[in-house]
Amino acid sequence: xxxWLMKSEPDEVSFDDVLSAPGQTVAWFGVxxxxxxxxxxxxxxxxDGVLFYHSSCAVPGVAGLAEIASGPxxxxxxxxxxxxxxxxxxxxxxxxxxxxxxxxxxxxRYLPLAEMRAIPALEGMALLQKGSRLSISPVTRGExxxxxxxxxxxxx
DNA sequence: GCCAACGTTGGC
DNA sequence: GCCAACGTTGGC
Numbered sequence: 001x002x003x004w005l006m007k008s009e010p011d012e013v014s015f016d017d018v019l020s021a022p023g024q025t026v027a028w029f030g031v032x033x034x035x036x037x038x039x040x041x042x043x044x045x046x047x048d049g050v051l052f053y054h055s056s057c058a059v060p061g062v063a064g065l066a067e068i069a070s071g072p073x074x075x076x077x078x079x080x081x082x083x084x085x086x087x088x089x090x091x092x093x094x095x096x097x098x099x100x101x102x103x104x105x106x107x108x109r110y111l112p113l114a115e116m117r118a119i120p121a122l123e124g125m126a127l128l129q130k131g132s133r134l135s136i137s138p139v140t141r142g143e144x145x146x147x148x149x150x151x152x153x154x155x156x
Numbered sequence: 157g158c159c160a161a162c163g164t165t166g167g168c
Numbered sequence: 169g170c171c172a173a174c175g176t177t178g179g180c
Binding site for chain 1: 176177178179
Binding site: 033034035130131132133134 | 160161163
């Protein structure tokens with residue numbers, strides 16, 4: 001059982017979108033970075049915990065909890081010439097990019113990035129390191145616990 | 157819109 | 169295989 005942080009632009013797919021999807025499950029598509037892809041392909045397993053993070057928006061932060069709900073399969077958008085994510089070098093025989101299903105499990109209070117920076121337990125978190133841009137990054141058990149605690153905190 | 161940091165591309 | 173140029177990410 002591992003833990004992950006996955007970034008999504010809420011204008012594209014928000015945590016609310018996942019909550020209202022059938023089975024509260026969506027295909028995670030559009031990853032076009034090899035390191036992030038390799039995490040999906042090689043290290044993720046069904047049932048792993050996911051921090052669903054909103055990026056490139058007014059208040060970036062963790063919007064809710066989710067879990068990995070499938071193994072890897074080819075990302076359909078790479079084959080679609082009309083898609084923003086089209087990859088002309090990808091073929092059906094040799095796909096480059098993969099998707100994985102993600103299922104929303106719990107919505108707590110929203111945890112903004114600015115608040116995360118003030119939590120000592122998160123000091124070493126990959127997301128908070130200078131220059132970190134990876135859309136998928138591993139989260140330690142300690143970081144997971146600290147964030148879940150905040151998501152479940154009463155008030156505010 | 158700015159800009160720092162990073163990944164990718166392509167000439168050599 | 170180096171590395172400069174370019175494109176992208178993403179917080180602010």
